[in-house]
Structure formats: structure tokens, C-alpha cells
Amino acid sequence: MTTLSPTPDLRLRRTRAVRFKRCGPAFVAAIAYVDPGNVVTNMTAGARYGTKLLWVVVLATVIAGPVQYLAAKLGATTGRSLPQLIAGRYSPPRRLAYWAQAEIVSIATDLAEVVGAAIALHLLFAVPLPLGGVIAAASGAVLLALGDRWGERFLRRVSAASLAVIGGAFLMCLLIVPPAPIELASGLAPSLPGGGALVLAAGIVGATIMPHAVHVHTDLARGHRRLASHRTDVMTAMLIAGMTNAMMLVVGASALRGSVGEDFSGIASELAERIGPAAQVAFLVALLVSGVTSTAVGTQSGAVVMNGLLLRPVPALARRLATVLPVVILLAVGVPPVTMLIVSQVVLAVGLPLVLVPMLSLTSSRSVMGARVNHRAVTAAMSLVTAAVVVLDAALLVDVLLD
Numbered sequence: 001m002t003t004l005s006p007t008p009d010l011r012l013r014r015t016r017a018v019r020f021k022r023c024g025p026a027f028v029a030a031i032a033y034v035d036p037g038n039v040v041t042n043m044t045a046g047a048r049y050g051t052k053l054l055w056v057v058v059l060a061t062v063i064a065g066p067v068q069y070l071a072a073k074l075g076a077t078t079g080r081s082l083p084q085l086i087a088g089r090y091s092p093p094r095r096l097a098y099w100a101q102a103e104i105v106s107i108a109t110d111l112a113e114v115v116g117a118a119i120a121l122h123l124l125f126a127v128p129l130p131l132g133g134v135i136a137a138a139s140g141a142v143l144l145a146l147g148d149r150w151g152e153r154f155l156r157r158v159s160a161a162s163l164a165v166i167g168g169a170f171l172m173c174l175l176i177v178p179p180a181p182i183e184l185a186s187g188l189a190p191s192l193p194g195g196g197a198l199v200l201a202a203g204i205v206g207a208t209i210m211p212h213a214v215h216v217h218t219d220l221a222r223g224h225r226r227l228a229s230h231r232t233d234v235m236t237a238m239l240i241a242g243m244t245n246a247m248m249l250v251v252g253a254s255a256l257r258g259s260v261g262e263d264f265s266g267i268a269s270e271l272a273e274r275i276g277p278a279a280q281v282a283f284l285v286a287l288l289v290s291g292v293t294s295t296a297v298g299t300q301s302g303a304v305v306m307n308g309l310l311l312r313p314v315p316a317l318a319r320r321l322a323t324v325l326p327v328v329i330l331l332a333v334g335v336p337p338v339t340m341l342i343v344s345q346v347v348l349a350v351g352l353p354l355v356l357v358p359m360l361s362l363t364s365s366r367s368v369m370g371a372r373v374n375h376r377a378v379t380a381a382m383s384l385v386t387a388a389v390v391v392l393d394a395a396l397l398v399d400v401l402l403d
Contacts, residue, residue, distance in 0.1 A: 024229065025152075025220035026237035027159045028297060029068055032109075032213035033061075033241035034166050035294035036116025036264070036287055037344065041207045042245050043267050045200050046252020047259045051179065051187030056201045057249055058188065060208040061242030063385050065234055067356070070363050070374075070382065071214045072230040075221030077372045078362075082218040082355070083308025085362055099309035101351060102211070106302035106323050108347035109212045110137075113298055114327040115337045117291025119264040120284045130332040137324035140295035144303075144320065147296075152220060155296070162293040163240050169286035170247040173271070173279045177254040184250065202396035206348060208245065209389060211355040212301030218359075219304045227372070255279065263338050299323045346400050349393035356386045 045053045075081060080088075083102065087095050117139075118132030127135065147155040192198055221230060252267075259270040264287060272280035302323035306314050330340060360382050366373045374382070 024156065024224065024233035024237075025072060025217055026068055026230070026233040027156050027163065028220055029071070029213040029217040030237040030241040031159050031162060031290075031294050031297045032210045032216075033064065033208055033238070034163065034244050034290055035109075035113050035207075035210075035298075036291050037112040037207040037341070038245055039116065039248055039287060039290060040112075040264060040267065040341065041200070041203045042248035043252035043256060045204060046249040046254075047256035047267075047270075048200065049193050049197060050253040050257060051183050051250060052191055052193040053197065053201055053204065054184070054187030054246060054249055055190050056204045057208075057242065057245045060205045061238055061245070063205070063389070064209050064242075065238045066378075066382060066385065067209055067359075068213065068217055068238065069231060069234045070359055071217035072221040072224075072234060073227060073369075073372060074359060074363050075218035076225050076227065076230060077369050079222050080218075081222065081304050081308050082215055082359055082362070083305050085368070086358055087309050087311060095309055095311075098354070099305065101354060102215070102305040102309065103302065103322065105211050105347055105351035106298060106305060107326050108344040108351070109210065109298040109301070110295055110324050110327050111330075111340045111344035113291050113294040114324060115291075115331070115340055116264060116287050117295065118331060119268075119337060120288035120291060123265065123268055124281070124284050124288065129337075130328065133328040133331040136291055136295055137299075137320075137328055139292045140299050140324070141320050143293070143296040144300055145316075148316070152223075155300075159293060159297070162289050163237075163244065165289045166286045167240065167244040167247065169282040170244060170251050172282045173251045173255065173275070174247060176275050176279055177251070179250050179254045183253070187250075187253075199396055199399040202392035202399075203345065204245075205389060205392050206345060206352070206396055209352065209356075210348060211351045212298050214355045214359060215301045215304045216297055219308075263341070265337075295324065342400055346397055349397040352393055353386070353390045356389065360386055 042057065045056075071082070074085070078085060083099075086098060090098060114133050114136045117136035118127075118129050121127040121132035121135060122129055143155065143158060147158075192201065224230065255275050256267065256270050259266070259274075268280050268283055271283050299320050303314075303316070303319040306319050306322070327340075360379070362368050364374045364379045
């Protein structure tokens, strides 16, 4: 009996399908790494210090990889999300207290994301900020509803497409104002070039490694038990997110050096004035896509937290409104966007250790992980990473409060 070989077109389609399947849970989590908070922090770092803090972006990406892999390993091994595992180990008062802070962190996460999308809509289409916030929140809810209907793969594809759009927009800006190779190389040498650089470095790390990315990743990884697939998934997604963050900083260094704009509107105005309206439009499109997609991920994180810690089913509409409604209200009453961004930074700085420490403890427990328990060297290394992240977040917190 003769076996027919697949035609070249069929082999190509199969290859593309396999590649697309590799866009796993890490691509959804990676959206948190290129959200509007990352945009403003990285571009401000470039505008103030050129490429001198590029090494911090690289370091944050290197740290983020193991963090997200541990999140994936925890969900894949136990079949439960981090909030579900915490709920099973905490007494009711501690569980509810943990839920309260996690819910506040989810709301703070959506602050930067909804605000970024609202400002992009305002500058692109003259949409009033409160209405822009409603549109951003509704768009995120629609993405989640479609994900509920069409499956997890839909959200993964949307996340991968969003990463491509955001990265492409900043790549276009770099093609207009390309950096000098020697400047890029000098930015990879660790240094802190002056007053405020340490705090801004802490801001870069804090905007990169975020609590809701861990919560979502543990939940999405539950149906995928192969750790080799998770390693490939995390490495690919973090590499793309890291390159996008690096491009944000380099665009700030190349196009905004010495500028005074340190919020979304200021950055957009400076881009239009210095390198033209095309760069401004590319920036605003990236900001809009980033804001809407990351709002969906942030809202999903709130649902994971609520379902895992309240130990009872919560209607989807209630879960989503609980996360984004406070942000829309703040926009409607006229709270300045810059103030909201500062508040979100403070809350995230407090909430991150409350995610990293339990996750490291659980993945280092043989009773939880069995044969997949962390090696002692991994536990030691991640303990140092967690301590370093906590110290950097504390520096950011102290600076914001004193300022």
C-alpha cells in the first residue's frame, strides 16, 4: 500500500499550526509586561538617562522568566491556581484578608491600563476621558466574553497579536530615529547615572514583574502539564516582551532625550513635535492596544483571585465590574491620571511580595509539588531574586511617599 506524502502547502499549514499552538499561557501573562505602566516608565527612563538603564530592562526580563516559569509549573503540577492553593492553607480570616489585598492590587493594576487606553482614545479621537475609560473597560470585557465562548486559545491569539502590534509600533519609531550602536552597547553596562536613577530602575522592575501576571499564569497553566512546553512558551513570550520594553526605552532615549513629558499626553506631544505625527499615532495605537488587552488580562486576574479565595461562584459581570468600575469612577470625578498612576505603583509595590513569597514557598514544598519540587539551587536563587525585587519595590514606595 502506497503512503502519500503531504503536499508542500499542507506541510506549511501544519508548521504554521504547530508554531501558533506554541503561543501558550505565557503570551497572555506577557501582556502584563508591556502594559501602559511599562510604556510610561520605560520611555521616561530613556528620556531622562538615554540608554543608561537599558541593562535594567534586560535584568528585569531575565528575572521575569523564572518567575513566570514557576507560576506555570505550580498551576500545571497541582491543577490549581495560586489563589486556590492559598485558600486551602489559610484560615478564613487570613484568606479573606489576602483576598482583600489581592482585589485592591487587581484594581490598581487596571488603573494604569484603563487610563492609558482612555488617554489614547482621547488623543486619537477626542473621546472624553471618562467615556474612554468606559470604552476600554467594555472592550476588555468583550475580549474576555469571547474567550469564554471560543476558548482559551482565542485570548492567547489576541495576546500574541497585541504583542506584535505594540512591538511593531515602537520598531517603526526606531526606524525613524535609529539609535547609535555604541549607545546601545553602553546601555548594557550596569550603572546608575545620577539622582533618581535607582528609583526609576525600581519602577522599571516593578512595572515588569506584576502580581496579576502570576495569578493568571497559574490559572491558565492548569490544563497543560508538560513542563517542556511551558519552558519554551515562557522563554519565547518573555523574549518578545523584553525586546518590546527595550525598544520603548530606546525610543525614549532617541526621540525624547531631555524632554519634560513624563505622562502619556506629554510623551505623545513630544513625539509629534520632535519626530512627526506618524510616530505619535504609532505610539497612541500601541498605547490603546496595550491598554485594552492588558485590561482584559487584569480583569481576568481579578476573576481568578475572586473565584479562588471566596470559595463560591461569583457571576462574571460582578467579577469584571469589581475590578474596572472603581477606575471608571475615578476618571469620571476628575482624578488626575498622573495621580492614579502613582497610586497604582504604590499598591503594586506592596502587593508583589505577597505573591512571590507564597509562590516560592509552594513550589519549594515536596508535599505540594512531588517530584517537580524546586531544586535547592533554584529555591536559593529565587529567594535572592525575591529579596532583590522586594528591596527595589521598597525603594520605589519610600520615594513616592516621601515625594
